[in-house]
Amino acid sequence: PVLADSPKHNGETILIGHRGAAGVAPENTISAIETGSRSGAGFVEIDIQLSADGVPFIFHDDTPARTSNVAEVFPGRENDPITSFTWDELQRLDVGSYFSEQFVGEKIPHFDDVADALTGETGVFIEIKSPAKSPGVEQVVADYLKTDPQWSALEAGGKIEVLSFDAASNKRFAALAPEVPLQQLLGSVPSATELEEIASYADSFGTSYRTLDAAGAERVKNAGLGLGVYTVNSVQAAQASLELGVERLTGDFPAQIHRHLKGQ
Ligand code: G3P
Ligand code: CA
Numbered sequence: 631p632v633l634a635d636s637p638k639h640n641g642e643t644i645l646i647g648h649r650g651a652a653g654v655a656p657e658n659t660i661s662a663i664e665t666g667s668r669s670g671a672g673f674v675e676i677d678i679q680l681s682a683d684g685v686p687f688i689f690h691d692d693t694p695a696r697t698s699n700v701a702e703v704f705p706g707r708e709n710d711p712i713t714s715f716t717w718d719e720l721q722r723l724d725v726g727s728y729f730s731e732q733f734v735g736e737k738i739p740h741f742d743d744v745a746d747a748l749t750g751e752t753g754v755f756i757e758i759k760s761p762a763k764s765p766g767v768e769q770v771v772a773d774y775l776k777t778d779p780q781w782s783a784l785e786a787g788g789k790i791e792v793l794s795f796d797a798a799s800n801k802r803f804a805a806l807a808p809e810v811p812l813q814q815l816l817g818s819v820p821s822a823t824e825l826e827e828i829a830s831y832a833d834s835f836g837t838s839y840r841t842l843d844a845a846g847a848e849r850v851k852n853a854g855l856g857l858g859v860y861t862v863n864s865v866q867a868a869q870a871s872l873e874l875g876v877e878r879l880t881g882d883f884p885a886q887i888h889r890h891l892k893g894q
Contacts, residue, residue, distance in 0.1 A: 647662075704719070819841070822853065838861075839862055
């Protein structure tokens with residue numbers, strides 16, 4: 631699948647490996663991105679933030695406590711903002727051992743590493759995570775998509791979508807790179823009026839599949855927006871979402887959902 635004609639894409643279901651493939655490898659690591667890239671899903675999703683010295687890195691949480699060995703390496707800094715660490719400090723963290731022994735030594739990826747880890751035709755959903763804590767991140771992503779050969783080839787091939795829960799960040803990104811498909815995330819579907827406002831800068835809308843019902847899905851479609859859901863980790867959830875007209879399915883076990891979709 632490609633997103634070049636988003637939101638009126640080619641009608642195929644778009645499957646996205648969440649944080650790479652967070653159910654089978656440590657989230658947002660090269661292992662997870664490689665696994666997601668080989669899963670049959672067309673895309674992997676990653677979360678991007680900026681380090682204290684301005685380096686774009688891949689990480690979901692606001693602090694290093696849950697997914698790293700920060701307590702060993704930087705005792706006392708477990709609950710510090712992840713964006714308060716410099717790139718060199720981030721590189722000293724192990725973000726694999728929280729998941730299993732198999733992944734001990736896994737490092738936080740640089741944004742550049744993501745493009746290198748993709749196989750075949752895989753595209754990337756770039757979530758701008760907690761942008762208020764990474765000032766300037768929209769410009770960094772837009773610059774990569776415009777000037778970096780690997781990223782601009784992905785963008786030109788319809789293999790990129792940018793997304794955020796933060797509407798102000800999305801509007802900043804839309805102004806910088808209006809040609810890039812953009813998704814507004816929210817925990818549930820808002821009113822038709824709010825969706826109309828979202829449609830003024832975004833191409834699609836993403837929410838939790840748990841909060842989505844037929845009326846909500848219809849409001850999104852009526853606003854002319856594409857529709858995505860997270861985090862779809864069972865074939866039942868995938869099936870229910872498809873029946874509501876969802877075309878972007880993001881989940882931690884993309885190979886499993888891919889097998890289900892192929893079997894249809
Ligand atoms: O694709 C959207 C999804 O990733 C949003 O939730 O918290 O996993 O970033 P979160
Ligand atoms: Ca995310």
